[in-house]
Amino acid sequence: MMDTKPDSLVLRWISRLVFLLPGRAAAKMAEFSHTEYGSGLDMLAATALTGSRARRRLYFQHALDELEHARLFRERASALAGPHGRALAILADHARVVEHGIHTKEPLFSTMEEPEFLAFVWIHERNGERQFRTYADILKADAETSAMFGRIFVDERFHVTYSRTELDRLGQPERVRKAVWAIRLRRLRDAWLRLGHVMGEGMAWLWLSLAYLLLVGPFSLVASVSERRGGGLVAVEEAPGLAARTAQSQG
Amino acid sequence: MTAVLGISALYHDAAAALVVDGEVVAAASEERFSRVKHDSSLPVLAVRACLARAGLTMRDLDRVVFYEKPLRKYERILVSHVLTFPRSLPAFVRSQLSWLTDKLWLRDRLCTALGARPSQIAFCEHHLAHAASAFYGTDLPEAAVLVVDGVGEWATTSLYRGGEGGLQRLGEVRFPHSLGLLYSAFTAWAGFEVNEGEYKLMGLAAYGEPTRADDVRKLIRLDDDGGFELDLSYVAWHHSSHRSTTARFDALFGPPRHPGAPLDPTTPEGKRIADVAASIQVVLEEALLGLARGLHARTGLPDLCYAGGVALNGVANHRLLTEGPFRSLHVHPAAGDAGAAVGAALWGWTEVLGQPRPAADLKPGLGTEVHRDAVRALLDDLNQRYVELEDPAPRVAEDLAAGRVVGWHEGRFEWGPRALGHRSILADPSVPDIRDRINAKVKFREPFRPFAPAARAEEAARLCHLPPGGEQPARWMVMVAPVQEGVADRLPSTTHVDGTARIQVVDDALVPAFGRVVDAFTTLTGTPAVLNTSFNLRGEPIVSTPLESLATFHRSGLDACYIQGFRVEPKA
Numbered sequence: 001m002m003d004t005k006p007d008s009l010v011l012r013w014i015s016r017l018v019f020l021l022p023g024r025a026a027a028k029m030a031e032f033s034h035t036e037y038g039s040g041l042d043m044l045a046a047t048a049l050t051g052s053r054a055r056r057r058l059y060f061q062h063a064l065d066e067l068e069h070a071r072l073f074r075e076r077a078s079a080l081a082g083p084h085g086r087a088l089a090i091l092a093d094h095a096r097v098v099e100h101g102i103h104t105k106e107p108l109f110s111t112m113e114e115p116e117f118l119a120f121v122w123i124h125e126r127n128g129e130r131q132f133r134t135y136a137d138i139l140k141a142d143a144e145t146s147a148m149f150g151r152i153f154v155d156e157r158f159h160v161t162y163s164r165t166e167l168d169r170l171g172q173p174e175r176v177r178k179a180v181w182a183i184r185l186r187r188l189r190d191a192w193l194r195l196g197h198v199m200g201e202g203m204a205w206l207w208l209s210l211a212y213l214l215l216v217g218p219f220s221l222v223a224s225v226s227e228r229r230g231g232g233l234v235a236v237e238e239a240p241g242l243a244a245r246t247a248q249s250q251g
Numbered sequence: 252m253t254a255v256l257g258i259s260a261l262y263h264d265a266a267a268a269l270v271v272d273g274e275v276v277a278a279a280s281e282e283r284f285s286r287v288k289h290d291s292s293l294p295v296l297a298v299r300a301c302l303a304r305a306g307l308t309m310r311d312l313d314r315v316v317f318y319e320k321p322l323r324k325y326e327r328i329l330v331s332h333v334l335t336f337p338r339s340l341p342a343f344v345r346s347q348l349s350w351l352t353d354k355l356w357l358r359d360r361l362c363t364a365l366g367a368r369p370s371q372i373a374f375c376e377h378h379l380a381h382a383a384s385a386f387y388g389t390d391l392p393e394a395a396v397l398v399v400d401g402v403g404e405w406a407t408t409s410l411y412r413g414g415e416g417g418l419q420r421l422g423e424v425r426f427p428h429s430l431g432l433l434y435s436a437f438t439a440w441a442g443f444e445v446n447e448g449e450y451k452l453m454g455l456a457a458y459g460e461p462t463r464a465d466d467v468r469k470l471i472r473l474d475d476d477g478g479f480e481l482d483l484s485y486v487a488w489h490h491s492s493h494r495s496t497t498a499r500f501d502a503l504f505g506p507p508r509h510p511g512a513p514l515d516p517t518t519p520e521g522k523r524i525a526d527v528a529a530s531i532q533v534v535l536e537e538a539l540l541g542l543a544r545g546l547h548a549r550t551g552l553p554d555l556c557y558a559g560g561v562a563l564n565g566v567a568n569h570r571l572l573t574e575g576p577f578r579s580l581h582v583h584p585a586a587g588d589a590g591a592a593v594g595a596a597l598w599g600w601t602e603v604l605g606q607p608r609p610a611a612d613l614k615p616g617l618g619t620e621v622h623r624d625a626v627r628a629l630l631d632d633l634n635q636r637y638v639e640l641e642d643p644a645p646r647v648a649e650d651l652a653a654g655r656v657v658g659w660h661e662g663r664f665e666w667g668p669r670a671l672g673h674r675s676i677l678a679d680p681s682v683p684d685i686r687d688r689i690n691a692k693v694k695f696r697e698p699f700r701p702f703a704p705a706a707r708a709e710e711a712a713r714l715c716h717l718p719p720g721g722e723q724p725a726r727w728m729v730m731v732a733p734v735q736e737g738v739a740d741r742l743p744s745t746t747h748v749d750g751t752a753r754i755q756v757v758d759d760a761l762v763p764a765f766g767r768v769v770d771a772f773t774t775l776t777g778t779p780a781v782l783n784t785s786f787n788l789r790g791e792p793i794v795s796t797p798l799e800s801l802a803t804f805h806r807s808g809l810d811a812c813y814i815q816g817f818r819v820e821p822k823a
Contacts, residue, residue, distance in 0.1 A: 040802075041286050047633075048798055056632050060798075064805055071695070071806070074790065081511040088510045092444045094288040094790075105285060105295060201348070208344040212332075216343065220336035231428030231472070231480025233410075233545065236420045244417070244602040247373035250357065251322030 012134050019138055025145070026087035028135075029077035033070045034096040039124070040066030041097070045107030046117065055114075058162050062121075065155040072148050080145070115171040119179035122163040123187070129156040253606060254311055256301065257380070257596025258361070259318040259588050260293045261354055263446055263560075266589035267297035268617075269305055270596040273609040275388075277301040278617040278666045280589045282792040286799070289446060290792075293364045294592075300619050309366040316599035318591040319377035321357045323404035325350055327426055335490030342492040373603055375595045377403025378559070379411075379418060384583040384594030385556035386413035387601060388613050389723070391581065395550040397542060400559030400587070401431035410477075410546045413556060417602045421549050427489035428481045430538055431561050433471065436486055436495040437531040441524050442508035445495070446560075453566055454700050456532040457749035458516035459525030466503055467527075467534040477545020479538050516699060536567045540575055547576040554579045558594070562586035563668070565724070565731035565753050572718045572730070579720035584613065584727040585667035593666075615671045615727070615761050618664030618795060626797045626815045633801065636820040643813050644764075648771035651679045651781065655810035656693055658786050660800040661764045662815075664793070669728040670785035671755060672705065672765025674793050674800070676809065678744070679772075680704050680782040686744035689782075692808035695789040702784045703728055704745035705755040705769055710779035714738050715754045725756040745782050755783060 019025045043063035050056050074091060081087040090096060098105075109117050136149030167176055257268040260281075268278035277300065282288055284296035302308060309315075328346050332339040353360070361367050375383070381398040393414035401407065407429035410421040435445045438452045472480045483489065485500040501507060508514065508524050515521045543555065555577040562568065563586045572580045583590045593613075600606050630637050640646055650657050656678045665673045676693060678685045680702070690698050706714055708722075715732040717725055724730035731753045739746040746752050759766045773779050786800065787793045788807060794800045797814045804812035805822060812819040 044286075044798060044802060048796075053632050057634060060633050060802075063802060067802060068806055071788070078511050085510065091790075092447075092510075095291070097287045098285075098292075105292070204348055205344055208347050209340060211347075212340050212343045213337075216333055216336050216339075219333045223330070223333050231424060231478065232474055233408075233422045233424055233476050233478030235422045238420055240416055240419060241602070243376060243379055247316070247375065247599075247603045249322075250320055250374050251326070 011131065012138065015134055016138050019135075023082070023086050025139065025142075026077050026080035026082070027090055029073045029080060029145075030087040030090035031096070033073035033077060033091065034094075036066045036073060037070035038097045040064075040070060042108045043121075046109040049107065049109045050114065052114075055166060058166065062159055062162075065159070069152050069155065072152065076145055076148055113179075115167060115175055116179045116182060118163050118167040118170060119176070119183045120186075122160065122167055123180065123183050125156055125159040125163060129153065129160055132156060252311070253313050253600070253604060254305065254307060255314045255316060255596045255599040255604065256298065256312050257316050257318065257592040257594065257599065258294060258298070259380070259590075259592040259595065260291060261357075262291055262588060264289055264587055264589040265291050265294040265297070266585070266592040267294045267301050268593040268596045269301040269307075270600045270609070271305050271307070273600060273606060275593060275596070275609070275613055275617060277304040278585075278593050279619070279664070280585075280792070283618060283664060283795045286792055288790060288792050293360060295364055298365055304619065309368075309371075312367070312371055314373050314599040314603055315361060315365070315367045315371045316373045316375050316380075316595040316603070317357065317361065318375060318380040318588070318595040320374045320404050321354055323376075325355065327402075327405050331427065331489045339490040342490060345492045373599055375598050376406075377591065378406045378409040378423070379420070380591035380594035380598060381558040381583070381586075382409065382411045382413070382418050382556070382594065383598035383601075384585075384590045385558035385562075385581060386411070386418060387597035387609060388583055388593065389556060389581045390612060391554050391556070393552055394554040394556045394581070395546045395552045395577070396556045396558075397546055397562075398557075398559040399430050399539065399542070399561040401435060402426045402429055407431065408479075408542065408559075410542070410549065412550050412552070418598075421546075422478075424478055427483060427486070428479060429488075430479070430535060431559065432488050432495065433481060433486070434531060434535055434561065434564075436488065436500070437527065439495050440500070440504065440507040441528060442510040442512060442514070444510075449560070449564070451697065451700060452528050453532060453564055454747070455514070455516065455525050456528040456566070457701075457747050457751065458699065459522065459527070459529035461530040461533040462526045463504065463530035464533050467530045469503065470500075471534065471538065473538055473541050475545075476548075477542040479541070514697065514699070532564075532566060535561070535564065536570045539567050539571055543571055543575040543577060553577060554581065556581045556583075558583040558586045558590060560587040563729060565729050566751070568724055568730045569718065569721070569732050572721050572724075577720070579722075580724055580730075582724045582727065582729045584615070584669065584729060586729065587668070590667070612723075613666065615665045615667070616663035616673050617666040618673075620663040621797050621815065623815050623817075626817055629797055629801075630814075630817060630819065635801070637817045640816050640818060642767070643816050643818060644767035644771040645775075646818060647677065647768045647813060648775045650811055651677060651772050652776050654679060654682055654685070656685065656689055656808070658800060658804050658807075658809050658812035658814075659765070659768070660786065660794065660797060660812070660814040664795050667727065668785075669755075670783060670793060671728060672757065672762035672768075672783065674786040674795070675765070676784045676786050677768070678702075678782040679776070679778065680742040680745040680780055681776075681778045683743045685782065688808070689784065694784070694787070694807070699748075701747040701753070702745050702782050703753040703755055704742055704780035705757050705765070705783040706780035707766070707769060707773075708756050708758070710773070711754050711756045714742070714780060715752055717754070717756075722756065725754060726758050726761060728753055728755040730754075741778070742780060745780065754780075 047059040265281040281294035282290040396411035406423040408424040
């Protein structure tokens with residue numbers, strides 16, 4: 001059934017336009033692959049760290065689902081990449097698991113109380129469910145991709161349901177409400193930081209490009225006069241123990 | 252107690268290694284903990300694990316040795332960009348972004364991220380760290396030492412003499428002339444991921460003929476003394492961060508293969524790529540042989556220690572030993588950047604602290620492990636179907652004999668990129684279609700990639716033409732050898748298309764539990780080897796913990812999984 005909430009309609013139209021761009025669908029799949037993999041790692045960490053046997057099983061199943069989604073997205077990204085190398089470059093950039101997923105070196109579970117963790121999971125999964133439903137609808141002409149989203153969507157629904165059930169079971173209503181709002185604020189803060197990072201990087205590109213043209217250019221003229229980049233074996237005569245004596249030096 | 256921590260980080264494979272009283276007590280790549288393939292970030296988790304293993308804290312360490320001299324590397328990057336103005340603009344901006352915000356402040360970062368004191372921190376030249384990993388990891392009193400990789404600070408290839416007085420550098424080839432970067436350029440041209448796909452290029456080479464070797468030789472001039480010089484008009488790594496070859500390169504070898512394109516070496520297009528792969532492989536081997544002869548002539552020493560990413564090329568290693576001047580070859584098992592963490596620690600121990608050389612060979616199991624009781628509790632908590640076995644080897648043998656593919660998790664995980672019997676996927680190599688089954692349903696990887704047989708030394712000698720002096724690389728699975736006559740028919744799943752195999756000689760001193768599995772299988776079936784491949788799925792690091800083994804098991808087509816003596820069944 002089509003979701004007619006205003007934010008879903010906005011998402012639908014933006015997504016429809018974005019997916020029209022060449023290679024964008026594949027790139028999006030590649031990004032999802034990293035995000036799902038990162039989520040899978042966090043759920044594995046939660047499996048190891050939770051004190052509840054019941055939730056350990058739920059988290060483990062959740063982790064298996066997310067890791068499987070990562071594989072499915074990776075395969076679709078590869079299949080859809082065609083001549084556009086961007087998706088493959090994203091797939092090859094494993095560091096994106098940390099940068100673009102929710103996974104960091106410290107497991108998410110250990111950075112918050114379990115109710116907050118469950119609130120985080122619930123909000124993310126609910127958004128993911130809505131997002132994937134939209135994408136499945138937009139890409140319904142591509143039967144394989146649509147079927148993949150359909151399969152993932154079923155898992156996401158399970159994740160939304162169990163995380164909310166466990167959240168309600170674990171916390172007092174007031175605490176649950178606070179946890180959900182804390183996570184919403186955290187998401188806003190993260191979005192703000194990401195925006196700041198992108199803007200900062202843009203500025204840095206500008207200034208560094210100027211520095212390159214103004215400083216490196218003149219140096220290159222001087223350097224070209226004395227340039228020596230020949231190969232071959234260079235004999236090195238070094239006093240014994242020199243490396244050890246200069247061990248404290250970075251240069 | 253004296254302790255030195257070695258660290259490699261911020262470029263390819265971050266790792267930490269801990270030497271306590273002359274023994275490497277722990278070493279691990281960061282990717283094994285973060286689960287991010289080729290994780291290059293500061294190895295905070297690996298350091299934590301190494302210290303925990305020894306029961307130490309940062310305050311207990313005498314030195315923390317980083318595996319390169321960052322300012323010297325920065326100098327090389329700046330000079331390269333100056334010399335290639337204005338083509339290097341994007342590469343300049345990209346590199347400055349990471350250097351100015353991060354890498355230039357390394358000492359501070361090591362202090363804040365790891366809790367080290369500035370006075371503890373030392374810096375070891377990159378190739379010296381590699382050389383130390385190769386030489387100090389053996390018990391040879393003296394040896395010639397060769398380091399070949401992409402690039403360190405300036406050096407891309409280095410020759411050393413190792414002996415009583417430490418490691419003495421004899422000569423080097425400098426950036427941008429680099430065998431490692433040249434091989435990686437062909438890797439990228441063939442549509443594989445750089446720093447990941449070099450194995451694939453080597454495996455693909457077996458499907459081709461070196462018909463383009465003369466074209467490859469146009470890119471490189473080999474000197475009589477072992478040195479070499481590249482024709483820089485074909486390559487772009489000294490001024491580009493996203494391309495390693497130029498249009499001239501493509502004009503010579505044809506258009507690069509798109510990474511997503513199917514690769515079937517039996518098609519004309521696949522053959523074109525495979526022929527180029529075979530050609531660069533042959534020329535690489537010629538260059539390495541030249542270096543080995545030059546190094547031998549300089550040192551007169553009979554034994555060669557070898558490290559750097561290029562040392563993971565097992566095909567070249569075999570040729571280096573059989574056609575080269577040295578009587579024995581010793582390759583650091585984690586010859587790439589991760590291994591330099593061990594080298595940095597060993598160098599700090601011997602040369603900075605002036606301690607006597609460590610005598611013992613490295614053991615593979617240098618990672619973490621989980622106690623059997625904790626595994627049982629985990630299996631119970633996760634409602635797994637399992638049986639507990641006092642000695643799992645006979646049951647594994649039965650599974651393999653029945654054509655099953657099993658996961659094998661035992662003890663501490665391995666140091667280096669190879670699974671040597673601590674975190675492995677095992678199968679019967681005599682079953683013809685088992686290779687395709689593992690590639691398609693278990694590891695989800697390219698069908699042309701071969702698997703390795705693992706056998707006892709006496710059987711290994713009957714299976715492969717193992718050259719004298721190659722015992723160490725064969726134990727660590729870093730040498731590819733031709734199989735004996737008739738073996739290709741007996742072990743089709745571990746014999747590559749060109750009649751070679753990357754055999755692992757199973758030694759009780761290194762992997763005793765895995766040795767019992769090989770013995771049990773051989774006794775039961777008469778087949779003298781077990782197929783051994785790493786316990787991971789495509790794009791993921793090898794598993795470390797029992798939980799990761801379980802997660803990988805349930806997402807693959809494995810028939811059973813053995814974890815510390817527990818045989819776990821698939822989900823019903």
